[in-house]
Amino acid sequence: MAFAAINSSRNASTLPVIESTVNQQLPPTHVNYAIIDNAFATDSSLRKRVYDAISASPQHGALFQDIAQYTYRLLQSQSQQQRSQSISDEPAVKKRKLEGNTGAGGAISSTGILHDLKADSPLQFYVQDVSFAVPQRKKLTLEMTAAGGYLRARNQTSKEIEFGIPVKNIQHILCLPVPEKAQRQTNFCIIPKYGDGVTPVLENASVPDQMVFTIADGPAKAAFTGAGQRVESDENGEVLLRRWLNDTVGHTKVIRPDDREFVSATPEAHRKGEKAYHVKAHRGSKDGYLFFLSTGILFGFKKPLVFFSFDNIESVSYTSVLQRTFNLNISTRVDETQEPQEFEFSMIDQADYAGIDAYIKNHQLQDASLAEARRAKKYNVNGGKAAVDGEQNGTEATGAARGGEEEEEEESELQKAQRELEDQEDEEEEDYDPGSEGDSDGSGSSSEEDDDEDEDEDGEEDDEDEDGDQDLVKQELGSEAEDVDEKEL
Numbered sequence: 001m002a003f004a005a006i007n008s009s010r011n012a013s014t015l016p017v018i019e020s021t022v023n024q025q026l027p028p029t030h031v032n033y034a035i036i037d038n039a040f041a042t043d044s045s046l047r048k049r050v051y052d053a054i055s056a057s058p059q060h061g062a063l064f065q066d067i068a069q070y071t072y073r074l075l076q077s078q079s080q081q082q083r084s085q086s087i088s089d090e091p092a093v094k095k096r097k098l099e100g101n102t103g104a105g106g107a108i109s110s111t112g113i114l115h116d117l118k119a120d121s122p123l124q125f126y127v128q129d130v131s132f133a134v135p136q137r138k139k140l141t142l143e144m145t146a147a148g149g150y151l152r153a154r155n156q157t158s159k160e161i162e163f164g165i166p167v168k169n170i171q172h173i174l175c176l177p178v179p180e181k182a183q184r185q186t187n188f189c190i191i192p193k194y195g196d197g198v199t200p201v202l203e204n205a206s207v208p209d210q211m212v213f214t215i216a217d218g219p220a221k222a223a224f225t226g227a228g229q230r231v232e233s234d235e236n237g238e239v240l241l242r243r244w245l246n247d248t249v250g251h252t253k254v255i256r257p258d259d260r261e262f263v264s265a266t267p268e269a270h271r272k273g274e275k276a277y278h279v280k281a282h283r284g285s286k287d288g289y290l291f292f293l294s295t296g297i298l299f300g301f302k303k304p305l306v307f308f309s310f311d312n313i314e315s316v317s318y319t320s321v322l323q324r325t326f327n328l329n330i331s332t333r334v335d336e337t338q339e340p341q342e343f344e345f346s347m348i349d350q351a352d353y354a355g356i357d358a359y360i361k362n363h364q365l366q367d368a369s370l371a372e373a374r375r376a377k378k379y380n381v382n383g384g385k386a387a388v389d390g391e392q393n394g395t396e397a398t399g400a401a402r403g404g405e406e407e408e409e410e411e412s413e414l415q416k417a418q419r420e421l422e423d424q425e426d427e428e429e430e431d432y433d434p435g436s437e438g439d440s441d442g443s444g445s446s447s448e449e450d451d452d453e454d455e456d457e458d459g460e461e462d463d464e465d466e467d468g469d470q471d472l473v474k475q476e477l478g479s480e481a482e483d484v485d486e487k488e489l
Contacts (some may be wrong), residue, residue, distance in 0.1 A: 196306070210305050
């Protein structure tokens with residue numbers, strides 16, 4: 001008992017001294033509150049208690065940060081296990097669809113590289129409440145990690161990374177105005193390598209999904225630096241993000257429409273007096289917009305985007321040229337060992353033909369409209385009208401000429417049939433035998449005279465026959481015949 005009393009008194013007397021010494025030796029440390037927010041995002045009361053504890057004991061901030069980081073990793077691991085379990089429990093058809101989810105060009109989508117998108121990496125900048133259209137249609141937080149690691153999208157509720165693209169794999173960044181909107185908006189299109197919808201992908205290659213997100217016109221209200229400081233500036237959000245991307249992605253630059261490349265003949269309908277840089281087109285049953293840029297041609301904005309860089313375009317041609325619309329065919333060949341691949345875009349307004357044709361000629365894209373292999377694909381619709389409209393462009397003139405040739409061929413066939421019929425009638429006339437009518441070509445009066453002569457000759461013959469009959473009767477009857485005659489008289 002005495003020993004216990006001595007120990008308790010010693011511990012009680014020395015404990016305050018130890019705590020005070022520790023408090024003096026451990027200065028307050030810097031705490032990354034983003035890690036704590038991610039770890040306790042679903043439990044706000046616990047997060048508040050952690051903040052209170054750090055405020056009361058700043059020297060334990062690093063310890064709470066390590067605990068939060070460990071907790072976040074455990075939550076991520078559990079989430080991945082649950083996702084894998086749910087996939088394995090799905091039916092076979094749906095399981096194949098999830099595991100074999102393919103992005104543009106038939107490549108494995110970004111789900112296969114999500115584990116490489118480090119969630120706890122320091123950030124260079126991030127923008128909240130960004131509206132994404134591809135690959136998902138929802139509002140997310142756009143993040144750029146430090147040292148140009150990843151451009152990614154984070155769920156604003158669960159704080160999980162939804163998708164992303166390694167910066168080194170970004171091939172094209174396009175900044176394009178959104179057509180047919182009352183308020184001015186800009187779409188940023190991020191296209192990875194082998195993800196342009198044209199370039200063939202190696203088997204089993206992992207290619208991230210394309211990304212399309214919209215930035216509204218006006219100052220950036222939810223843009224932050226990597227340190228979490230809000231950007232207080234009147235600079236347009238689109239200009240700010242363009243500058244950030246150009247500075248971070250060094251091997252490619254953001255491409256915007258240029259008046260020197262192409263401007264639509266039809267101005268923007270929803271914003272009076274503003275130039276339009278797109279043309280409406282259809283690819284099969286899918287409608288979209290064609291943009292003619294300094295590095296290639298884009299068809300968007302529905303998933304998947306198709307981007308034709310100049311390096312991949314083999315030729316451009318026009319088909320189905322009508323009075324109001326025409327079709328644009330783009331043939332691509334990425335590798336000389338592969339067969340060309342052709343994409344047809346239909347129902348393009350004739351008013352934009354001159355601008356598109358000038359764009360093709362300025363970039364020296366081969367026009368294959370007159371190729372021999374393509375002639376059978378042209379349609380002769382309203383050949384006569386096409387001949388008149390052909391004065392406007394060479395392509396329509398070619399279609400009209402072809403229509404004229406077909407009409408000439410049809411006329412020659414008709415003439416040939418008519419000649420054959422006339423020849424047949426001539427042969428029948430030559431074989432005809434007039435008989436008793438004679439070879440004379442006399443008139444109607446001569447024919448009547450001939451008929452009268454024939455009647456006279458017949459009359460004389462009848463008289464002669466009657467006289468002959470009377471002589472025979474006399475010879476046979478003799479005097480009796482005379483008696484008979486006298487009696488009759």
